[in-house]
Amino acid sequence: MADLKVKFCGIESPNPFWLASGPPSNTAGQVMRAFDAGWGGAVWKTIGEPIQNTSSRYGAIDYNGVRVMGFNNIELISDRPIEVNLKEIAEVKKRYPKHLVIASLMVESKKETWQDIVKRAEDAGSDALELNFGCPHGMSERGMGAAVGQVPDYTEMITSWAKEAARTPVISKLTPNVTDITQIAQAAERGGADAVSLINTINSLMGVDLESFAPRPVVAGKSSHGGYCGPAVKPIALHLVSSVAKKIKIPIVGIGGISNWTDAAEHIALGASIVQVCTAVMHYGFRIVEDMSDGLNAYMDDHHYRTTEDFRARAVPNVKDWGDLDLNYKVIADINHDLCIGCQLCYIACEDGAHQCIERAPITANANAKKNAHKMEVYVPKIIDEECVGCNLCALVCPVDNCITMRQINTGQPPMSWNQKVASF
Amino acid sequence: MTLRETAPKLAPEQYEANFADISPRMTPRQAAIEAARCLYCFDAPCTIACPTHIDVPSFIKKIASNNLRGSARVILSANILGESCGRVCPTESLCEGACVMVEKGEQAIEIGRLQRYSVDHVLDCNIDLFTAGVPNGKKVACIGSGPASLACATELAKWGYAATIFDKNKLPGGLNTYGIAAYKTRAKDSLREVEMVKRLGIKFEQGKEVGRDAPFPLLESQFDAIFIGVGLGETWSLDLPGSDLHGVYNALEFIERTKTRNFAEVEIGRRVACIGAGNTAIDVVTAAHRLGAESVHLIYRRGESQIPAFRYEFELAQRDTVMFHWHTQPIRVIAESGAVAGLECVKTRPASGATKSSAPEAIPGSNFVIPVDMVVPAIGQKPVTEFLRPVKGIELKKNGTIAVNERNQTGNPKYFAAGDCVNGGKEVVDAVAEGMAAARGLDAWLGHPRAILSRSDA
Numbered sequence: 001m002a003d004l005k006v007k008f009c010g011i012e013s014p015n016p017f018w019l020a021s022g023p024p025s026n027t028a029g030q031v032m033r034a035f036d037a038g039w040g041g042a043v044w045k046t047i048g049e050p051i052q053n054t055s056s057r058y059g060a061i062d063y064n065g066v067r068v069m070g071f072n073n074i075e076l077i078s079d080r081p082i083e084v085n086l087k088e089i090a091e092v093k094k095r096y097p098k099h100l101v102i103a104s105l106m107v108e109s110k111k112e113t114w115q116d117i118v119k120r121a122e123d124a125g126s127d128a129l130e131l132n133f134g135c136p137h138g139m140s141e142r143g144m145g146a147a148v149g150q151v152p153d154y155t156e157m158i159t160s161w162a163k164e165a166a167r168t169p170v171i172s173k174l175t176p177n178v179t180d181i182t183q184i185a186q187a188a189e190r191g192g193a194d195a196v197s198l199i200n201t202i203n204s205l206m207g208v209d210l211e212s213f214a215p216r217p218v219v220a221g222k223s224s225h226g227g228y229c230g231p232a233v234k235p236i237a238l239h240l241v242s243s244v245a246k247k248i249k250i251p252i253v254g255i256g257g258i259s260n261w262t263d264a265a266e267h268i269a270l271g272a273s274i275v276q277v278c279t280a281v282m283h284y285g286f287r288i289v290e291d292m293s294d295g296l297n298a299y300m301d302d303h304h305y306r307t308t309e310d311f312r313a314r315a316v317p318n319v320k321d322w323g324d325l326d327l328n329y330k331v332i333a334d335i336n337h338d339l340c341i342g343c344q345l346c347y348i349a350c351e352d353g354a355h356q357c358i359e360r361a362p363i364t365a366n367a368n369a370k371k372n373a374h375k376m377e378v379y380v381p382k383i384i385d386e387e388c389v390g391c392n393l394c395a396l397v398c399p400v401d402n403c404i405t406m407r408q409i410n411t412g413q414p415p416m417s418w419n420q421k422v423a424s425f
Numbered sequence: 426m427t428l429r430e431t432a433p434k435l436a437p438e439q440y441e442a443n444f445a446d447i448s449p450r451m452t453p454r455q456a457a458i459e460a461a462r463c464l465y466c467f468d469a470p471c472t473i474a475c476p477t478h479i480d481v482p483s484f485i486k487k488i489a490s491n492n493l494r495g496s497a498r499v500i501l502s503a504n505i506l507g508e509s510c511g512r513v514c515p516t517e518s519l520c521e522g523a524c525v526m527v528e529k530g531e532q533a534i535e536i537g538r539l540q541r542y543s544v545d546h547v548l549d550c551n552i553d554l555f556t557a558g559v560p561n562g563k564k565v566a567c568i569g570s571g572p573a574s575l576a577c578a579t580e581l582a583k584w585g586y587a588a589t590i591f592d593k594n595k596l597p598g599g600l601n602t603y604g605i606a607a608y609k610t611r612a613k614d615s616l617r618e619v620e621m622v623k624r625l626g627i628k629f630e631q632g633k634e635v636g637r638d639a640p641f642p643l644l645e646s647q648f649d650a651i652f653i654g655v656g657l658g659e660t661w662s663l664d665l666p667g668s669d670l671h672g673v674y675n676a677l678e679f680i681e682r683t684k685t686r687n688f689a690e691v692e693i694g695r696r697v698a699c700i701g702a703g704n705t706a707i708d709v710v711t712a713a714h715r716l717g718a719e720s721v722h723l724i725y726r727r728g729e730s731q732i733p734a735f736r737y738e739f740e741l742a743q744r745d746t747v748m749f750h751w752h753t754q755p756i757r758v759i760a761e762s763g764a765v766a767g768l769e770c771v772k773t774r775p776a777s778g779a780t781k782s783s784a785p786e787a788i789p790g791s792n793f794v795i796p797v798d799m800v801v802p803a804i805g806q807k808p809v810t811e812f813l814r815p816v817k818g819i820e821l822k823k824n825g826t827i828a829v830n831e832r833n834q835t836g837n838p839k840y841f842a843a844g845d846c847v848n849g850g851k852e853v854v855d856a857v858a859e860g861m862a863a864a865r866g867l868d869a870w871l872g873h874p875r876a877i878l879s880r881s882d883a
């Protein structure tokens with residue numbers, strides 16, 4: 001049995017799964033239920049001067065009938081008084097001393113104000129602090145959230161104010177709504193942050209009602225840009241986590257599009273020590289952590305990883321600049337005609353959408369016997385090996401598992417990247 | 426005269442439950458999820474398998490994108506009876522049977538139900554997707570108002586022909602209105618579709634039997650071409666002692682009552698026997714069961730593996746707890762005070778030296794009696810083409826079907842024909858496909874007349 005405990009900035013988390021700051025970590029009642037369900041830590045819904053939220057405030061996009069492929073919100077930080085939040089943190093810590101409660105903070109950009117809230121949060125018993133430099137809407141217009149996270153100097157400055165006052169680890173939470181997130185991560189590191197967490201939500205507008213022309217989510221016929229998250233943003237989050245991992249030495253908390261253990265493991269493989277989840281919990285509840293633990297455990301056992309450190313950041317060195325990729329490596333597509341169901345999707349994808357390397361030969365003998373029973377002319381797609389550029393498209397669109405695979409071809413040439421090629425000119 | 430014993434009457438709700446739609450309309454969410462499963466095959470086998478070649482992936486993707494009107498247009502431009510077909514087509518033998526999902530080891534996409542879902546939307550909203558063409562000055566008479574004629578007349582109307590349909594029945598729609606099992610489609614569903622066709626300006630002369638009420642010379646003088654879509658007639662009667670007794674029903678007459686009367690008013694025996702094992706026989710036994718008959722028998726002279734009914738239809742009868750008497754042949758209807766009281770049968774076996782198609786022989790001494798109050802032979806429909814004899818050139822085949830060329834043109838060039846009266850009895854979708862083909866043939870024969878638009882029209 002693998003050990004899911006994680007040592008993080010001098011504190012120990014029962015497992016790498018934390019609730020991200022958001023509606024699921026709004027109250028003591030929720031956080032305690034989350035701990036009962038198996039979450040190792042919870043980053044409290046961001047605490048600051050109470051705000052007033054809009055109604056409605058969430059939007060989602062569905063994909064082909066599947067709900068909430070992407071999610072967005074125009075919600076602000078906690079709408080409850082600071083004292084109430086801190087009192088509840090104290091209560092949770094008293095009852096769950098081994099679980100981690102991390103206070104997420106956002107206040108006016110004044111040194112005293114920041115240092116005051118840091119002390120109060122620690123006095124209440126929080127195990128660490130997360131500085132919210134990411135909220136992309138509402139707060140940034142007031143000089144907070146993304147307004148800080150988009151400027152390296154501000155990020156560094158406020159991180160250093162917090163560090164000056166803090167006894168517990170300080171995590172700076174980064175916004176993806178910047179040109180180069182690694183600059184901001186490095187600024188946080190310079191400011192003394194013990195860790196960074198990313199990503200916060202991405203600027204987005206969920207859609208428009210084509211009858212009323214009200215954008216979504218609708219507030220009295222109007223809307224505002226909000227933060228995008230959920231399964232759709234995972235690839236963006238993975239990219240940003242891995243690029244930050246290449247640039248800083250402090251630990252990383254991975255956030256963005258995590259719904260199950262594989263998503264979590266991928267974040268970890270790209271450098272995250274801890275992962276946080278928000279949308280998937282909003283969709284399905286705290287119970288999802290059971291399979292996240294169970295599945296990660298099984299994976300680690302299968303691979304003889306004792307702790308997540310055994311595979312953390314293992315994929316980071318494999319994320320390369322394009323110029324370092326081997327141009328002499330070649331794969332071509334291979335269609336297993338026994339598995340082919342005759343949908344012709346690979347054919348039309350390659351013909352119209354790629355490189356015209358699939359031909360359709362009239363069917364032979366007993367392949368597709370069933371369809372011949374319908375007395376139809378049936379074609380089987382066939383790769384023209386010499387033409388195939390190995391782009392993957394046919395394999396990506398094929399609806400049958402393992403029907404189209406990419407097979408490596410020996411080009412007889414040693415590895416050669418674009419950078420090597422340029423250097424040899 | 427009444428039956429010896431009738432089945433007890435059921436509560437009105439019970440009849441409705443028994444004849445409820447066996448494949449109900451999808452909810453928007455069901456449709457969205459099912460449509461999303463469709464792979465959007467290129468050169469899709471479902472489209473090839475459909476006799477009317479509806480572009481199935483295309484209409485399904487339009488459901489997924491919530492473009493129901495566009496979806497219905499794709500369907501109806503290939504098959505104006507797309508709604509009925511969605512309900513009544515034996516899809517497992519057609520489009521759904523060809524679905525690549527089956528090969529993938531998954532459930533075929535529910536094409537029929539999705540199809541109905543789209544068309545119901547435009548019918549519910551009274552959206553007309555087609556308009557009649559600018560009049561081209563040509564007139565066509567269509568004999569019969571069944572699927573074949575409806576499809577033919579629709580195509581012609583779109584090209585500017587003035588089409589008039591003559592039908593001997595009170596209500597239009599042919600077997601769609603009068604014949605197909607009530608749990609698949611009701612008369613009102615068929616009539617709603619006919620209304621859509623009517624809005625293209627097609628005239629309907631119901632209650633006019635051609636040959637009798639509308640003589641051929643009159644038709645020939647008034648119309649540039651004539652389309653024949655008369656279908657088939659009533660089912661063959663039994664050639665057995667006692668087959669004229671009260672309680673021996675013609676299958677189509679019995680089914681017609683379930684479609685045109687309140688279920689409670691359909692006379693039904695407590696015990697019912699149906700002879701034959703085709704799709705019509707299945708409709709008879711399932712209707713009898715659903716009307717409350719206590720025991721329902723299906724008598725067939727061959728074995729289960731040889732039944733002409735579709736597998737899916739047979740399973741419906743199995744679920745309705747019908748008793749099947751395989752290798753059994755009726756020899757006499759037994760009477761008691763002038764009403765049916767039983768059916769005497771013998772067991773059969775393949776005749777010695779017989780081929781697959783030759784009739785089985787009776788096993789001497791194997792006689793037995795099934796006590797029943799009602800007997801319904803369903804052993805195939807009679808042709809109704811005799812009335813065409815006076816028309817010069819039209820050739821009738823031995824089985825009474827009309828001989829046509831590849832344009833669906835008969836031996837008399839002015840006459841075209843399609844549907845059950847040509848193919849000997851297939852499905853609604855075949856009648857539609859052939860009716861459309863006949864319209865194309867007729868249009869080609871008349872030289873594709875189209876009105877020339879003047880500048881102000883254009």
Ligand SMILES: Cc1cc2nc3c(=O)[nH]c(=O)nc-3n(C[C@H](O)[C@H](O)[C@H](O)COP(=O)(O)OP(=O)(O)OC[C@H]3O[C@@H](n4cnc5c(N)ncnc54)[C@H](O)[C@@H]3O)c2cc1C
Binds near residue numbers: 604677704
């Ligand atoms: C009991 C039963 C159940 C069936 N179930 C199904 C099913 O589930 N699915 C399916 O796809 N198919 C089913 N079919 C088959 C389907 O109904 C037919 O294939 C289809 O209706 C044929 O269409 P048609 O236009 O050729 O003929 P019909 O629908 O038979 O229409 C012919 C019309 O011509 C009229 N007519 C005949 N002679 C004259 C005349 N001299 N003058 C004027 N009018 C005339 C008739 O009154 C009738 O209205 C079923 C058939 C039967 C009998």
Ligand SMILES: Cc1cc2nc3c(=O)[nH]c(=O)nc-3n(C[C@H](O)[C@H](O)[C@H](O)COP(=O)(O)O)c2cc1C
């Ligand atoms: C395989 C591939 C290659 C692309 N190449 C280019 C390119 O050469 N130049 C460019 O401006 N955008 C390129 N794009 C981006 C597309 O033009 C487009 O902006 C992007 O894919 C988003 O649109 P979509 O969501 O419809 O795919 C490429 C996209 C793909 C998928």
Ligand code: SF4
């Ligand atoms: S989830 Fe629905 S019911 Fe609950 S607060 Fe939000 S809008 Fe209201």
